[in-house]
Amino acid sequence: MAPRWSRHHLRLHRWLLQRPALLPDGASLLIAVSGGQDSMTLVGLLQDLQRLHHWRLQLWHGNHRLRANAGEQAGELANWAAQEGLPVQIEVWQEPEPAEAAARAWRYTALAAAANRCGASHVVTGHTASDRAETLLLQLARGSHRRGLASLRPQRPLTAELTLVRPLLLFTRAETCQIHRQLGLPLWLDASNDDPRYSRNRLRQEVLPVLEQLHPGASRRISGVAERLAQEQDSQQELVELAMKGLLASPPAPHLTLQRRALMALQPANQRHLLQHWLKRQGVSSLPAPQLELLLARLAHGRGPGSTDLRAGVRLQWDRQHLWLQQASAGSPQKAEPTESP
Structure with a gap:
C-alpha cells in the first residue's frame, strides 16, 4: 500500500524540519492517546511521517474510570493498536476524581512514569491551536499574568529527563477533524467532553463558536497571540538575565x-x-x-x-x-x- 500523504502531512513535516529539536530524528516517542479525534489524528500523522523521521512510536492510554464504557473503549483501542503494530500501555486511575486539575495531574504523572518504563525521551500530546486559544481565553478571564497567557507551548520539560511536545498546535480542531476523516481512523468518543460542568467545554461550545461567526479563523489567530507572547517572554528572559547581573x-x-x-x-x-x-x-x-x-x-x-x-x-x-x-x-x-x- 502506498504511503498516505497530504498537504497536512507536508505542513507538519516541514514544521518539524524547521524545529529539529522538537521531535528529533530517531527519538523514542510516547504518544498520549485518549481515542478522540485529536489524539488519533496525532497517531495517524506520526505513523505516516515515521519513515522520514525514524521515530520509535509507543502509545499510552489513561482510563480515568469516570464513565461507564471507559474500560470497554480502552480494550478496543488496545486491539486497534495491536493491529497497527504499535505497543500500547493502558493505565487505570485507581482513585478517580471528577476535577479537571486532578485528572490532568494524574495523566502527566502517569505519562512520565510510563515514559521512563519504556525508555521514551519525548511524551507527545494532541493539543491543537484550538486548545491553546481556549487556554488563553480562560487564563485571560482569570486575570492571569502574561506567563499564563503564553501557556501550551510547542514543548516544555515534563521532568528533568523528559520533554513534552505538542506538534498539533499547527492545526485547529476543525483541521484535525478533516485529517481524521481523510485518514479513515477509528474514534472513541468521550461523553465528558460535552459536560457543561467543565469550564473548557462551555467555552468550546458557547464562546468560541460565537467568536468564529464574528471573526472566522478566530481560534487560529488567538493561538497565534499565545505563540507571540511565548516568544516575547523568552526574549524578555534574556534581557532580565542581563539586568540581573547589574543588580x-x-x-x-x-x-x-x-x-x-x-x-x-x-x-x-x-x-x-x-x-x-x-x-x-x-x-x-x-x-x-x-x-x-x-x-x-x-x-x-x-x-x-x-x-x-x-x-x-x-x-x-x-x-x-x-x-x-x-x-x-x-x-x-x-x-x-x-x-x-x-
Whole structure:
C-alpha cells in the first residue's frame, strides 16, 4: 500500500524540519492517546511521517474510570493498536476524581512514569491551536499574568529527563477533524467532553463558536497571540538575565545579595519582574501580587531596614543598601546555589 500523504502531512513535516529539536530524528516517542479525534489524528500523522523521521512510536492510554464504557473503549483501542503494530500501555486511575486539575495531574504523572518504563525521551500530546486559544481565553478571564497567557507551548520539560511536545498546535480542531476523516481512523468518543460542568467545554461550545461567526479563523489567530507572547517572554528572559547581573551586589556581599537602591530606581513593573526573578533563582515561588506590592512599598526610598517571612523557614532581610535571603532560624544569609527558572 502506498504511503498516505497530504498537504497536512507536508505542513507538519516541514514544521518539524524547521524545529529539529522538537521531535528529533530517531527519538523514542510516547504518544498520549485518549481515542478522540485529536489524539488519533496525532497517531495517524506520526505513523505516516515515521519513515522520514525514524521515530520509535509507543502509545499510552489513561482510563480515568469516570464513565461507564471507559474500560470497554480502552480494550478496543488496545486491539486497534495491536493491529497497527504499535505497543500500547493502558493505565487505570485507581482513585478517580471528577476535577479537571486532578485528572490532568494524574495523566502527566502517569505519562512520565510510563515514559521512563519504556525508555521514551519525548511524551507527545494532541493539543491543537484550538486548545491553546481556549487556554488563553480562560487564563485571560482569570486575570492571569502574561506567563499564563503564553501557556501550551510547542514543548516544555515534563521532568528533568523528559520533554513534552505538542506538534498539533499547527492545526485547529476543525483541521484535525478533516485529517481524521481523510485518514479513515477509528474514534472513541468521550461523553465528558460535552459536560457543561467543565469550564473548557462551555467555552468550546458557547464562546468560541460565537467568536468564529464574528471573526472566522478566530481560534487560529488567538493561538497565534499565545505563540507571540511565548516568544516575547523568552526574549524578555534574556534581557532580565542581563539586568540581573547589574543588580547583584559585588563581593564581599553575601551570595546573590541584591542592591536595594538600584532595584528601587527602576520602573515599578521592572521592580516587580526582577524581584520575582531574583527570588525564583533561589527557589522561592512567585509571590502573589498583593504580597509583592506590599513588599515593594516597604522597600521604597526613605524606608528603613526590615524583614518578612516569605515561606516556612525562609526570610527576606534588607538594610538600606541590600536585600538577601536567610534561613529564618539560622540568622545567616542563605547560601543555596541559584536554580534555573522554568
